[in-house]
Amino acid sequence: MSxxxxxxxxLAGAAATSVLPLTGARAQAPFGVGFxxxxxxxxxGWTWTHDQGRKAVEAAYxxxxxxxxxxxxxxxxxxxxAIRQLAQAGDxxxxxxxxxxxxxxxxxxxxxxxxxxxxxxxxQRAENVATYNARFYEGRAVIGTIAGHMSKSGQAGYxxxxxxxxxxxxxxxxxxxxxxxxxxxxxxxxxxxxxxxPAKEADAAKAxxxxxxxxITQHTDSAAALQAAEQRGVYAFGQASDMKAFAPKAHxxxxxxxxxxxxVKRVKEAMDGSWKSGDVWGGIKDGMVKLAxxxxxxxxxxxxxxxxxxxxxxxGTIHPFTGELKDQKGTLRLKAGETATDEVLSKMDWYVDxxxx
Amino acid sequence: xxxxxxxxxxMTLAAAATPILLAxxxxxxxxxxxxxxxxxxxxxxxxxxxxFAVAYSTGSVALGLIAATxxxxxxxxxFALLTLGLGSNQVATGLALTIFGIGASSLIGAxxxxxxxxxxxxxxxxxxxxxxxxxxxxxxxxxxxxxxALVLAVGLFLRRTRAGLILRAVGENADSAHAIGYRVLAIxxxxxxxxxxxxxxxxAYFSLALTPMWADRLTAGRGWIALALVVFAAWKPGRLLxxxxxxxxxxxxxxxxxxxxxxxxxxxxLAMTPYLATIVVLTMMSLGRRTGGRDAPxxxxxxxxxx
Numbered sequence: 001m002s003x004x005x006x007x008x009x010x011l012a013g014a015a016a017t018s019v020l021p022l023t024g025a026r027a028q029a030p031f032g033v034g035f036x037x038x039x040x041x042x043x044x045g046w047t048w049t050h051d052q053g054r055k056a057v058e059a060a061y062x063x064x065x066x067x068x069x070x071x072x073x074x075x076x077x078x079x080x081x082a083i084r085q086l087a088q089a090g091d092x093x094x095x096x097x098x099x100x101x102x103x104x105x106x107x108x109x110x111x112x113x114x115x116x117x118x119x120x121x122x123x124q125r126a127e128n129v130a131t132y133n134a135r136f137y138e139g140r141a142v143i144g145t146i147a148g149h150m151s152k153s154g155q156a157g158y159x160x161x162x163x164x165x166x167x168x169x170x171x172x173x174x175x176x177x178x179x180x181x182x183x184x185x186x187x188x189x190x191x192x193x194x195x196x197x198p199a200k201e202a203d204a205a206k207a208x209x210x211x212x213x214x215x216i217t218q219h220t221d222s223a224a225a226l227q228a229a230e231q232r233g234v235y236a237f238g239q240a241s242d243m244k245a246f247a248p249k250a251h252x253x254x255x256x257x258x259x260x261x262x263x264v265k266r267v268k269e270a271m272d273g274s275w276k277s278g279d280v281w282g283g284i285k286d287g288m289v290k291l292a293x294x295x296x297x298x299x300x301x302x303x304x305x306x307x308x309x310x311x312x313x314x315x316g317t318i319h320p321f322t323g324e325l326k327d328q329k330g331t332l333r334l335k336a337g338e339t340a341t342d343e344v345l346s347k348m349d350w351y352v353d354x355x356x357x
Numbered sequence: 358x359x360x361x362x363x364x365x366x367x368m369t370l371a372a373a374a375t376p377i378l379l380a381x382x383x384x385x386x387x388x389x390x391x392x393x394x395x396x397x398x399x400x401x402x403x404x405x406x407x408x409f410a411v412a413y414s415t416g417s418v419a420l421g422l423i424a425a426t427x428x429x430x431x432x433x434x435x436f437a438l439l440t441l442g443l444g445s446n447q448v449a450t451g452l453a454l455t456i457f458g459i460g461a462s463s464l465i466g467a468x469x470x471x472x473x474x475x476x477x478x479x480x481x482x483x484x485x486x487x488x489x490x491x492x493x494x495x496x497x498x499x500x501x502x503x504x505x506a507l508v509l510a511v512g513l514f515l516r517r518t519r520a521g522l523i524l525r526a527v528g529e530n531a532d533s534a535h536a537i538g539y540r541v542l543a544i545x546x547x548x549x550x551x552x553x554x555x556x557x558x559x560x561a562y563f564s565l566a567l568t569p570m571w572a573d574r575l576t577a578g579r580g581w582i583a584l585a586l587v588v589f590a591a592w593k594p595g596r597l598l599x600x601x602x603x604x605x606x607x608x609x610x611x612x613x614x615x616x617x618x619x620x621x622x623x624x625x626x627l628a629m630t631p632y633l634a635t636i637v638v639l640t641m642m643s644l645g646r647r648t649g650g651r652d653a654p655x656x657x658x659x660x661x662x663x664x
Binding site for chain 2: 245
């Protein structure tokens with residue numbers, strides 16, 4: 001069972017009537033699980049992957065659960081209303097899936113102490129608020145390695161959304177890996193100032209290609225940049241899901257998010273009472289971050305290097321952020337041999353040398 | 358900066374300007390007849406999803422464009438039925454149409470997420486555009502040329518034809534037009550349909566040419582820019598053309614400056630430029646015209662018959 005609530009019906013105040021029934025005092029009432037999305041489920045990117053996770057929960061528990069979601073929720077104070085809506089509707093576990101939902105989640109969690117909350121990509125926790133995130137930077141390092149091997153101009157274009165730590169660490173991880181292959185590698189960043197605007201993402205890709213970039217990667221949500229790369233005959237990487245269908249020649253690989261395992265596990269814990277607050281940060285090793293199959297165009301050397309890096313990350317012998325590491329101003333950030341702690345990563349606000357941001 | 362880059366920038370600019378130009382041109386005609394349809398974004402999305410669905414199913418981009426135009430007209434007819442037929446408030450109905458368009462396109466498009474088609478290519482064979490400068494003239498797709506021709510056609514229609522004069526009369530003074538025997542509601546319905554057709558076509562430019570795919574809210578607010586552009590252009594087709602290309606130029610410049618690494622301007626400032634430019638132009642316009650807003654059709658947004 002699922003209930004779709006759009007932002008619009010919510011605004012119109014109609015949502016209350018569409019979600020409230022069914023739950024309540026019935027003994028065998030299904031366990032309510034709610035999701036708050038920042039974008040549309042049809043973006044085939046970030047929000048789509050979370051919705052795949054929601055579907056996995058439904059598939060795993062069938063009639064025992066009742067999931068519902070609200071899509072296109074604006075970040076900031078406005079989100080509190082959406083989160084409260086789900087809590088009032090009787091959901092016992094609520095996933096809020098964007099960084100900007102952090103404060104609203106904490107705020108609503110105080111008002112509903114018996115409801116469990118899970119906030120993606122944030123750092124504020126409470127008794128009933130857990131956080132979870134994926135180590136996308138591991139995937140970024142793998143595609144950076146491929147980029148270093150495949151770029152002829154030695155320049156990659158990076159379409160970024162907002163300069164938050166999550167995005168900054170992705171840029172740095174990508175660039176460091178590419179630089180290991182090609183010491184003169186340059187990464188040019190365009191801040192799109194949006195998570196989702198296909199036409200603008202495509203235009204940003206074109207601008208980067210005009211400026212000599214022959215690899216395009218992105219931290220925005222649509223496949224538009226890949227299509228622009230395909231049209232101009234350069235390479236690109238998919239974001240959040242396998243986007244090969246959009247750019248069969250350009251798509252070298254993709255960083256694929258997989259939330260299913262985590263969601264299924266946490267819903268079970270919430271149902272049997274063993275749910276505890278905490279912080280989970282899963283990577284390639286945990287199956288939360290995956291790489292889409294390499295394109296045939298990826299050279300044997302690039303494949304070998306990318307596979308080796310993945311193996312190293314899984315076994316723990318390689319960390320994408322290993323010293324000695326200096327930022328653009330020359331400040332020493334990591335001593336020789338030192339690896340970045342999660343604390344350093346989650347507060348990253350500096351760029352490594354060679355990034356044009 | 359080489360010629361090839363400059364040409365490439367202009368091609369991006371023209372492509373960015375075209376859908377806004379189309380939607381705004383349609384809205385201009387609608388508003389000239391005295392109808393304020395704020396549902397441009399919704400009609401564009403209806404066109405975008407219908408165009409993609411038909412182009413994907415039939416393999417023909419041309420059929421997709423026709424379907425998009427018809428979908429835009431259909432959405433506009435809902436608006437016409439409510440506002441012109443039943444006398445509902447135009448502002449509220451227009452906003453509702455946008456909300457409806459977002460929802461309906463998302464529903465219809467659900468089965469098409471993750472699919473792609475061969476995009477609408479240049480109209481002329483590649484040999485015509487072998488030289489970079491020739492690409493400026495011959496390198497565009499059919500819709501770019503069509504949009505330019507339509508600007509000319511609408512301009513001539515409004516200024517030089519009797520039918521255009523009648524349409525403007527209906528927008529300026531519906532009661533007088535009615536008194537001399539013109540069918541105000543029929544003319545307004547036709548103008549609304551034309552606006553819907555061009556909005557649908559503009560929306561399809563996203564899903565068939567710019568980013569050949571369907572994703573929810575594909576137009577990402579361009580319909581609102583088209584609406585602002587009509588005011589910016591003071592309801593004159595020629596100025597609409599300049600305004601649309603100016604918007605395309607500012608948006609493209611912002612991205613090019615970032616890609617070129619002009620770090621003396623903060624990215625946040627660059628991101629503001631299109632909107633800052635809009636505010637500056639609107640301010641300058643209202644300063645230059647003490648009577649303020651005289652360019653707007655006098656009966657814009659007013660119901661007929663008066664209630």
